[in-house]
Amino acid sequence: MLKEKRKQQQSxxxxxxxxxxxxxxxxxxxxxxxANGELPTFSExxxxxxxxxxxxxxxxxxxxxxxxxxxxxxxxxHVDAGPDRKEIMTRKTMELCLEVIRNTxxxxxxxxxxxxxxxxxxxxxxxxxxxxxxxxxxxxxNLTIIRANKKYHDLPEFFKNHxxxxxxxxxxxxxxxxxxxxxxxxxxxxxxxLQELNAVGYGMPDSDLRLDLVYNPSGxxxxxxxxxxxxxxxxxxxxxxxxxxHSLFAITNLPISRFLDYLIASENYExxxxxxxxxxxxxxxxxxxxxxxxxxxxxxxxYDCDFNxxxxxxxxxxxxxxxxYNEAILNDRKIIISQHCYGCTAGAGSSCQGAVAD
Amino acid sequence: MASQxxxxxxxxxxxxxxxxxxxxxxxxxxxxxxxxxxxxxLTAREKSLIALAVAHTEMCPYCIDAYSQDGLQRGITxxxxxxxVHVGAAIKSGATLVHGVMMMNKVNKLEM
Ligand code: SF4
Ligand code: SF4
Numbered sequence: 001m002l003k004e005k006r007k008q009q010q011s012x013x014x015x016x017x018x019x020x021x022x023x024x025x026x027x028x029x030x031x032x033x034x035a036n037g038e039l040p041t042f043s044e045x046x047x048x049x050x051x052x053x054x055x056x057x058x059x060x061x062x063x064x065x066x067x068x069x070x071x072x073x074x075x076x077x078h079v080d081a082g083p084d085r086k087e088i089m090t091r092k093t094m095e096l097c098l099e100v101i102r103n104t105x106x107x108x109x110x111x112x113x114x115x116x117x118x119x120x121x122x123x124x125x126x127x128x129x130x131x132x133x134x135x136x137x138x139x140x141x142n143l144t145i146i147r148a149n150k151k152y153h154d155l156p157e158f159f160k161n162h163x164x165x166x167x168x169x170x171x172x173x174x175x176x177x178x179x180x181x182x183x184x185x186x187x188x189x190x191x192x193x194l195q196e197l198n199a200v201g202y203g204m205p206d207s208d209l210r211l212d213l214v215y216n217p218s219g220x221x222x223x224x225x226x227x228x229x230x231x232x233x234x235x236x237x238x239x240x241x242x243x244x245x246h247s248l249f250a251i252t253n254l255p256i257s258r259f260l261d262y263l264i265a266s267e268n269y270e271x272x273x274x275x276x277x278x279x280x281x282x283x284x285x286x287x288x289x290x291x292x293x294x295x296x297x298x299x300x301x302x303y304d305c306d307f308n309x310x311x312x313x314x315x316x317x318x319x320x321x322x323x324x325y326n327e328a329i330l331n332d333r334k335i336i337i338s339q340h341c342y343g344c345t346a347g348a349g350s351s352c353q354g355a356v357a358d
Numbered sequence: 359m360a361s362q363x364x365x366x367x368x369x370x371x372x373x374x375x376x377x378x379x380x381x382x383x384x385x386x387x388x389x390x391x392x393x394x395x396x397x398x399x400l401t402a403r404e405k406s407l408i409a410l411a412v413a414h415t416e417m418c419p420y421c422i423d424a425y426s427q428d429g430l431q432r433g434i435t436x437x438x439x440x441x442x443v444h445v446g447a448a449i450k451s452g453a454t455l456v457h458g459v460m461m462m463n464k465v466n467k468l469e470m
Contacts, residue, residue, distance in 0.1 A: 174435055217430065224431040228402065232433055274371070 011082040022312035029339040042341045049282040054335040060292040061108040066116040067298045071148045074182045076259040081114040089298040091121045096322045101132045108136040115145045130162040138165045143193040156200045165210040171218045173236035181218035194243045203245040216251040220268035223250035226355045249354025254343035276342040284349025287356035290335045304335045370420045411446035
């Protein structure tokens with residue numbers, strides 16, 4: 001049991017799990033119930049509403065993954081992040097990104113990871129990027145990183161000084177559910193971190209310092225209605241801990257990487273795929289995030305989204321690297337899809353900004 | 359018969375098919391059902407917990423399956439779900455026991 005637990009605290013890569021390999025995940029997503037016709041493939045499904053091939057709209061968000069290293073090893077992580085991952089963006093690649101950030105037509109810059117703060121050049125990069133005058137500058141912070149080590153304690157101040165928009169994960173307002181998904185002690189540390197962010201002004205009712213939370217289900221089920229979840233989270237966090245935040249984004253877990261591993265191990269894979277397909281909402285396809293986002297990996301390659309990045313599906317364009325970035329050429333591409341995409345179109349839809357269906 | 363069991367989890371997915379043999383009544387039922395669970399004077403969350411309790415008193419495996427999942431999706435905790443089941447159980451056992459008075463009445467009437 002203990003050995004099992006310890007194993008779970010490592011990335012699939014470290015465990016040498018077969019599912020650490022992108023092609024194995026893609027195989028799983030194309031075989032079985034999708035190969036024998038029990039369920040329609042995603043492309044078949046979007047053909048019905050004339051949305052195939054999926055193509056980008058106007059670019060709005062540039063999402064940059066600063067590396068897969070993380071202080072946590074959440075069970076559902078689609079990045080397969082953890083302390084044992086060494087893929088980290090170098091300053092050289094950051095410089096290429098900055099060049100793009102200065103010239104892009106995107107209004108939002110979104111830094112993610114792993115824990116982006118663990119990249120040794122994170123602060124330098126934020127400093128430089130914030131000078132580019134991007135309208136909305138997001139950092140996805142896992143909260144516990146702020147408490148993890150003395151050198152991170154001043155992050156709330158640092159974020160504030162750069163007018164960064166903080167987006168943080170919080171799977172539940174109770175300790176049990178949070179720790180089960182994200183690890184022992186994560187709840188208490190996250191609460192402390194939220195209080196510290198509130199203390200410098202983040203998330204307060206009339207504050208311009210935006211603090212949004214991301215909710216994703218801790219198990220093989222879909223997220224409930226975003227607005228009512230937000231109400232419940234706000235009430236509980238305020239009553240129990242005096243915490244304020246702005247919006248809650250309800251995100252569906254996509255069946256890739258560690259969440260796929262969990263689905264298979266817990267014998268929930270088929271039922272989960274069924275519920276995703278059943279909840280398919282053609283209106284959500286219009287606004288899936290790959291249609292307004294470009295995702296950049298730690299080594300500078302370009303993807304339709306962070307999920308495709310983890311599946312190693314580079315953009316279908318002759319431009320595939322940040323060093324040769326060209327927005328016009330990139331925007332004229334077909335988006336690469338597979339069955340994991342059902343996670344973005346279930347119910348009200350799901351993206352890094354939460355629900356998408358209008 | 360496709361299945362060797364009276365109850366098959368896969369049948370829950372086929373619930374909608376009851377409309378096949380009586381469209382009008384089926385459609386009316388599902389419309390009514392949907393309406394009942396909408397946010398109203400009671401929240402959808404409260405309704406989900408009531409449904410879970412009743413699912414248990416009715417001992418309907420399909421409903422237990424559906425409303426356990428529905429509860430999780432709404433962020434309802436295990437403790438809340440179990441308390442709801444106890445409410446159902448308390449009413450069920452209370453309903454049994456309160457009939458004891460009927461038994462007592464009858465016995466008292468018949469006995470000399
Ligand atoms: S989900 Fe986020 S915080 Fe958790 S391991 Fe993955 S990157 Fe780290
Ligand atoms: S998984 Fe990526 S490519 Fe597929 S629909 Fe979602 S955002 Fe688009």
